[in-house]
Amino acid sequence: MDFIRSALTKTKSISHAIEELAKTLHKEPALVLFFTSTDYSFEELTTSFSKKYPKAQIVGVTTTGEIGPNGFEEFSLSAQSYSSQFGTINAVMMNDIVKYPIFERENLVQAAKAIGINTQSKTVEKEGLAFVFPVGLQAAEEKMLSVVNSIFAHDGFPIFGGTAGDDAKFDTTYVSVNGDISSTGGAVILIKPNVDFYILKENNFDSTGKKLKITKADAQKRIVYEMNGIQATEAYAKAIGVPAKDLSKYWSLHPLGRKFSEDFYNASPFDVKSSGAIEFYCQVYEGAILEVLQPRDAIKEMQKTIDHFTNHFGELYGVLACNCILRKLQFKQEHLFQPLNDRLKQLPNLCGFSSYGEQLYKSQLNQTMLLIGFGKLRVE
């Protein structure tokens, strides 16, 4: 079925690039998502897409690497279009997710109501889903998630998303919704789809068995001062078995994970502060016990993920992926793009990006890859 199409271009001229993408995308889509390198002018792209598809809702996100029909790419422009038969869609910009996201709550309630999502439903997981694309570098993802989730009376509304990036410059990230651009906000796309969907989280880390207990932290700033009662850097370096001064060279292979049953919710370190404290890519709080993780074989995991994912579908129309920047950096360093892409391109109409954080339901995650597929689920 022709519900979803995706395309990627490396053409640098924006008008040419959009024309090139348009050859593949729907002629009159209901929604266009675009994920772009900072090599392109985000403002110009936002305007040009709106001009090209005046009837469509258009959401744009800056990235740290794009994902297209052939898998991982860099310094490119990737886009995905959804046909009007796909479902009812309402894209909303939350202008401020950093300080007062609560001001946007009513707007979200109305947007959900407008497309018939019953926010009071007890089976809220059947009411639809939302994509969220918060801006990065503001430590604001959890705030955005808490407000988006707060519009539902019961837990369980499917929320899927990734944090905007800026090609690892760590300066400013942008999102845009229907022509509005923000560097402090987040895009929320509420969807009541006519097709089935399935979400998968790939976590290619195992526990090393070593545990770290956060003994002093500031959840708001995402900073951990002490673990196991000693300076955070020291404790972390000791757990990995490297000198404290070299910690940041090794930690992307050893993120910390909060264990729930057999699964880990990863928290990745972002920066060492001069005091020896560590800033993370997600909220961390005192008392939490985290396990030091180690990576599994990336290619084997990817194959497993894709097999498991595609196995859920009788028919798969299109896939959206959010992959953590740290994974991307590791894959690039280890020259794994080619073998991973050989597997990723099995997914039809694939689109997405490498992100500064991944959002799933109520959590802000790190060092994971999220896949959402639309199609017909296999009836067991």
Place this chain on the structure above:
Amino acid sequence: MLKSLFKKEHLAEQVHQEVLELSDEEREQIITSLEELLNLLKNASAKNTEGDSIFMEHITDIAESIREDQVILKATYESAQVIVQETEEIQQITESVESQVISNRQLIQEGSNQMNHLSEQMDNVSGIFVNVGESINELQKETGEIMEFSKLIGGIADQTNLLALNASIEAARAGDHGKGFAVVASEVRKLAEQSKNALNQINGKVTQIMEYMEGVVDYINKEQQTVNQAQKMSLVTKEYFDRIELSERGVSESMGTIQDATEQTLQQIVKFKNQLEQVVQSGQSSMDGIETLYRFSEKKSYNANDMITYIIQIKDLVEALKNNQL
């Protein structure tokens, strides 16, 4: 005064106006209190999350301990299963040995019966030999009588010869008158001699027969001994068969005992195995319970996250109120 109190609308308006007219001091107090409450909320939330973490830590410990127990229990269960299988095999083997013993006992019975038949046949043969011996005795007696008759006839022949000699002497004395008689007497003598010769031949034959018969008697006596020996042997063999049968009966009884014991062992082990299975299942359901606790604690941790972000947001709002600007 009373009248004005009953005018609710008027009262509400007054209160409303009072709120609008918060003094700077009151405003300051509200903000300070809000901040205090926020701090209290923050501390409460921190305690809550810490409590959650401790809770999780304990659950994880319990889960790990159960998981370890499960591994041991599963191994024990598998061992019990192997023992059950092996005991069942032993049971099958004892069963097949027992049926083998039964068929052996049948064969022994048949062999014993065959020996009985053989013994009977031997008795018959022995009887026949006895009869033959008796007949030969009779025959020997009869032959002896023939010899007696032959002696008697020999005497008669000798006498006849003597008489014929006398007659011929008398005939010679009678001269010519006796010539004819002498011829007769001579003929009689010849006949008597011929009779004697014939008798000698008969005697020779009878003696030969007697010798043959003695040979037969010797032979029969020897055979009789052989038959007797065979009879004795068949009796011994029959005894062996009886002893084998007795021993097989012992084997059969022992097999029965083994079977009973194995049956009991099997019942005990199966009971043990089922009990183990129950323990494994109960461990499994404990794990399921812990799984639920994990999910519960996962949800709780999301709520804690929400709480923290809500507190942060209220803090920002109080800050805005304090600074009188967003």
